[in-house]
Amino acid sequence: MSVYTPPILTVDNVVFSLIAGDLSVLLIERANDPFKGVRALPGGYNAAGETTMDAVARVLKSKAGINLSELNYIEQLYTFDTVARDPRGHAVSVSYMGLCRDIVIPLDKGLQNPQFFPVKNLPKLAYDHVDIISYAHTRLCFKITYTNVVWALLPNMFTLTQLQSAYESILMKSLDKRNFRKKFLSLGLVVASKEFFKDGAHRPARLYKFKKQSLEVLSRSFD
Template sequence: MQNNQNIKVAVDAVVFGYHNNALYVLLVQQKYGVYKDQWVLPGGLVHNGETLTNAVHRELQEEAGININYLEQLYTFGDDVERDKRNQVISVSYFALVNPDNLKLSAATDAQDVKWQNINNIPKLPFDHNLIIDTAFKRIKAKLHYQPIGFDLLPKKFPFSDLEHLYATILEQEIDRRNFRKKILSFGFIKKCNEKQKNGSGRPAQLYTFDPNKYKALEKNGMHFEIKFA
């Protein structure tokens, strides 16, 4: 095996959080090095002997002290040989979701600062991180249609209207409340709780919860989750 390969392997993560009816991405501020003070996606070089997945979890802990709720590989960026000006680095990028219970960012140990940045207001970032975020944004939009990932952005118990607003916000389109509700409930993996939630004025909302086991069972029986909008 040739031994002079000089290419580094990094992982980067686009972590989405949803609150106040808006979608946010986690950014960290570099503490050291050439990119010091710049805001970037959390991530870093993979350690020797470490799996890619573990590297992502480690970096998220080290840089933001955050626990994620859903993780999947997004894409590997390596067609721009100079995407990192220090060395040839390929980035195995991941896509993660955090629910509101885990939104609090701890004072990071490996980053100078950490913040949630509104997806509609992402500044120009170093490397190809804007491209990575765009790719992730497309992915989340696509997945909302055919995978139950919206629930990973909401608390365990949520009013139905929150789910509806989440879809409307992320997909950037209006949706018909009645048809949406009918369709989602028809699958049978959403359960009604024995609680209601009051928020200021307006009628209190019935709380619902997503049942992942029911989902898996239904899927095994041939259910195909898919939701479209007029």
């Protein structure tokens, strides 16, 4: 094994957030070739001695100015390894999905122009990043039906309409209001607060919060 040369190892991070009601993904603009100026997931090299999560944290900070702790949830997705995915040579990429609330992206000169883009209207992307995003989106669609993971995308207190609209944005289909509420409340994941959200000329909406802001797997699944 003395002549063994490993492929290059990279990480790529799909960070989802609900921006103006749309499921959106964080993209940077590549600073160098290949794909200079093209939008891409925040990603980069993984050196020996550093875990893939360490690499994700480092890259997220250096390219998008975001701390890993600003993500409420993160999980590993899949490792993309086709030999031709990087024109420079064989690069194997471990992908992650992160979820966050409305987040302030710093406007720093050192960063690679990080911005959120709605998933339903993505720009041209570098590498196989469309596939990675699509994989992440599929995973998220499943995950919100059998876990409480939406908490990671919502503010601490939210209305049931906001909650339903989060599901609708992710699943990209509309749901029946009465059935949604009945079912979600029967799962017992959220508690009603005594506060209301007032917003314009209509009845104020009761605010709810999740009992646990950590991953719970449901006994019966949703939708």
